[in-house]
Amino acid sequence: MNSARHSAIHFAKASACGNDFLIVEAGREWGGDLGELSRRLCERHNGVGADGVEWLFPDAEADVMARLINADGSEAEISGNGTRCVAAEICSRTKKTEVRIRTGAGLKTCRLVGERGGTFEFDIGMGEAVVGEQLAIDVKVEGVRSVRTLGTRVSTGNPHFVIFVGSFPEDWQRRGALIQAQPQFPQGTNVEYVVVRGPNEIEIRLFERGVGETQSSGTGSCASAVAAIAGKRVASPVTVIAPGGSQTVRWDDQVYLRGPATLICRGEYFL
Secondary structure (H helix, E strand, O other): OOHHHOOEEEEEEEEEOOEEEEEEEOOHHHOOOHHHHHHHHHOOOOOOOOOEEEEEEOOOOOOEEEEEEEOOOOEEOOOHHHHHHHHHHHHHHHOOOEEEEEEOOEEEEEEEEEEEOOEEEEEEEEEOOEEEEEEEEEEEEOOOEEEEEEEEEEEOOOEEEEEEOOOOOOOHHHHHHHHHOOOOOOOOOEEEEEEEEEOOEEEEEEEEOOOEEEOOOHHHHHHHHHHHHHOOOOOOOEEEEEOOEEEEEEEOOOEEEEEEEEEEEEEEEEO
8 A cells, every 4th residue: 555645643552561552743734633533543443453542742841741542532641551651662762761751640750770672661750649538339230239349549640449359250340330430430430450469469450441441550550559558458569460461569759660661563544
């Protein structure tokens, strides 16, 4: 196909523990709605396929400003994994070892601590975490039986509802979707199911706002670890195991997240 005949969006694709993002330098020439364009790009059959798009804009005080649009076209404040993917793309092109990224949750600094091939490992200062109240939410299982779910609100720049369980329910994805739709969360929320595996280790499952089930989440890992530390279930630092891989969260003066981001490909999406 002759790409010269098409208007095209140039993108890079990266994955952080299976949580995949497209990275695009925003251009005025496209026009239209970034939400709808992101939805088309993220569609896994007729698009490129991703959990979200990180749209990059110039910023006077940072290396770049990143706006995160989810796969459903909604905008989110921040993704820890998406921010790391942006930093990986910038480091691959500039050889920087420290990248400052402005997000909807403030300015974040990504420090490069390792590199191998197309994989970059970063330590990110994620800022303050706020552990909120516990909530009891009733959700219907199989449309009949009501199950009371106790969880903790946590903010890591975006909203989370962290639920500790002895083992993951078989239908946790359905329950996560029902919880997100509850009136207690008028702006939606990310839902994490958490199993404590050891004094410094947890395992999580994630149902993210605007995406659904994901293989990993940076802010979700932070929220889960912070809730576990606050509840004296584990001690910092915490290894957080997700289906897509492991990350490390420590909670000191602020929350720090360490993990990899791998560049997968670069290409064009024809409009």
